[in-house]
Amino acid sequence: MIPVRSVDDVMEMAHSYQKSMALFVALRLDVFSALAGGAADARALARGLSADPRNLSILLNAMVAAGLLAKAGENYRNTAVAQEVLSDGPRSMRSILLHHLNCWEEWTGLEKKIRGGRRGSGRPPDYQENFIRGMEDNSRERAALVAGRIPLRAGERVLDLGGGPGTYAVEWAKRYPDAEVTVFDTPETLRVTRKILREKGASRLVRLQEGDFLKDPLGGPCDFIWISQILHAYSEKDCLFLLRKVRQALAPDGRVAVQEFLLEESKTAPLGPAFFSVHMAAMTEGGRAYSASEVVSMLRAAGFRNVSADRPDHRGVRIVSGQVS
Numbered sequence: 001m002i003p004v005r006s007v008d009d010v011m012e013m014a015h016s017y018q019k020s021m022a023l024f025v026a027l028r029l030d031v032f033s034a035l036a037g038g039a040a041d042a043r044a045l046a047r048g049l050s051a052d053p054r055n056l057s058i059l060l061n062a063m064v065a066a067g068l069l070a071k072a073g074e075n076y077r078n079t080a081v082a083q084e085v086l087s088d089g090p091r092s093m094r095s096i097l098l099h100h101l102n103c104w105e106e107w108t109g110l111e112k113k114i115r116g117g118r119r120g121s122g123r124p125p126d127y128q129e130n131f132i133r134g135m136e137d138n139s140r141e142r143a144a145l146v147a148g149r150i151p152l153r154a155g156e157r158v159l160d161l162g163g164g165p166g167t168y169a170v171e172w173a174k175r176y177p178d179a180e181v182t183v184f185d186t187p188e189t190l191r192v193t194r195k196i197l198r199e200k201g202a203s204r205l206v207r208l209q210e211g212d213f214l215k216d217p218l219g220g221p222c223d224f225i226w227i228s229q230i231l232h233a234y235s236e237k238d239c240l241f242l243l244r245k246v247r248q249a250l251a252p253d254g255r256v257a258v259q260e261f262l263l264e265e266s267k268t269a270p271l272g273p274a275f276f277s278v279h280m281a282a283m284t285e286g287g288r289a290y291s292a293s294e295v296v297s298m299l300r301a302a303g304f305r306n307v308s309a310d311r312p313d314h315r316g317v318r319i320v321s322g323q324v325s
Contacts, residue, residue: 022062024101032078032086039077096134102127110282132192136165147171152179156223159184162230165196166206173205182207220249228259235286243302255323262318263291270316295320
């Protein structure tokens, strides 16, 4: 996304929902998986997808215009990027994209939310599964990078707090087989986590601990607690409460690392985290994107020492680390 500079940019921003919804519908119909085995015309696809041939061809042509499909005569085929990340496969991003579709209803209530109303609770039945699998999509490559940058000591007890699909936990467990790595999350989430771990053949690599981290004990003592993309879903008050619980669950020489989409101090950049903060306003009761200094301050207020933030990656993701002593 680029900053708005002209009337054309304003119109592009206003019309962006059309591209999003067209992509979401193609994903829900599973168009890209249907074309993963080779080219097909609209009628053949419509039969397989239980769709209307005329309307499906309109959608397919739009996907050609967007560069996700190619067309030769009456036949459509996936482009390289669609084949890699939109059809079923090891690098598929379908789940995270379908999660964004699941957020659509709550985004339509954004005006009410900004005016001070509360969000509704009408979420589709596949919301949690798409959300957790989407977190796996998003963290797959990043987890390997982080595990390489944050080494574990022999036999360390690691807690992946709100670890969702367990992507980071599995990566550490693979690299450090003598570590004791636990994923802490809600029962609803861990039902999906178990499926993902079985699919990856990683069920025995990590432990699972059910609970609500704002209400239930975290266990411990732990040597290292990893908190990835959690704080943005909560208010400053709840974040501080959680970080104090984290400190209590750590050993005397324990350490913590918090990973987030972090804003610059103006809170107007980078563009991605700035709009992600609006997403949190639409989706949560009190959540938003924070700046690095805000997370640093929260960790210090929770009692951590030697707190520092690393440099952001191209998406504005940063890690803020601290120690008990």
